[in-house]
Amino acid sequence: GESVGLHLPTLSVQEGDNSIINCAYSNSASDYFIWYKQESGKGPQFIIDIRSNMDKRQGQRVTVLLNKTVKHLSLQIAATQPGDSAVYFCAENEGSNYKLTFGKGTLLTVNP
Amino acid sequence: NAGVTQTPKFRILKIGQSMTLQCTQDMNHNYMYWYRQDPGMGLKLIYYSVGAGITDKGEVPNGYNVSRSTTEDFPLRLELAAPSQTSVYFCASSYSIGGRDEKLFFGSGTQLSVL
Incomplete structure (x- = not known):
């Protein structure tokens, strides 16, 4: 079946460096993608989203890149801070259905 | 706004017991x-609802039931708890599906252990 997956389960970076978290998706019909951040003991929190008619979207210190040719999504975090330490999930949605398919997550650890 | 509120935060059940996550x-x-x-x-x-009085199954509905009598509330019922239901449960809500606002807002979760 269709699935969303991640290339790297863990990522460790130094404070101040830029982080890149990758995600592969296999459903070519998906047209909406979201990144969520989940801190320990908390529910997922929305970070940024992107629609399939775009290839880049920027937020505050975060950028999402979408490459539909290779079905790849990435989240870039600039000047990573200790507060960015969390598990990051990508999720996809196909058209107008209810289903948001989540990947397994990447654990980001920021070293001071 | 409080957002999405879940209770309880933690619960331990014995096999065969029932409970409702609010x-x-x-x-x-x-x-x-x-x-x-x-x-x-x-x-x-597990389950989702598109409005009061309407519910439908998700990917893993077996062993669970839901109801949606009001817009605000969406309780999840476990009738006969099994060890396989040990997990963290999250409730979420969104303004629309397929529209411009598809972001889900999550509660803080309920950690359930079935022993």
């Missing part, structure tokens, strides 16, 4: 969802 939202969202998250895994959809 979820309420004050954002007037039409859509509500229940997910479970197993260790090291992503979220799996």
Whole structure:
């Protein structure tokens, strides 16, 4: 079946460096993608989203890149801070259905 | 706004016991969802609702039931708890599906252990 997956389960970076978290998706019909951040003991929190008619979207210190040719999504975090330490999930949605398919997550650890 | 509120935060059940996980939202969202998250895994959809009086199954509905009598509340019922239902449960809501606002807002979760 269709699935969303991640290339790297863990990522460790130094404070101040830029982080890149990758995600592969296999459903070519998906047209909406979201990144969520989940801190320990908390529910997922929305970070940024992107629609399939775009290839880049920027937020505050975060950028999402979408490459539909290779079905790849990435989240870039600039000047990573200790507060960015969390598990990051990508999720996809196909058209107008209810289903948001989540990947397994990447654990980001920021070293001071 | 309080957002999405879940109770309880933690619960231990014995095999065969029943319980209801409560979820309420004050954002007037039409859509509500229940997910479970197993260790090291992503979220799996259990049930969802597109409005009061309407519910439907997600990916992993077996062993669970839901109801949606009001826009605000979406309780999840476990009738005969099994060890396989040990997980963290998240309730979420969203304004719409397929429209411009598809972001889900999550509660803080209920950690359930079935022993």
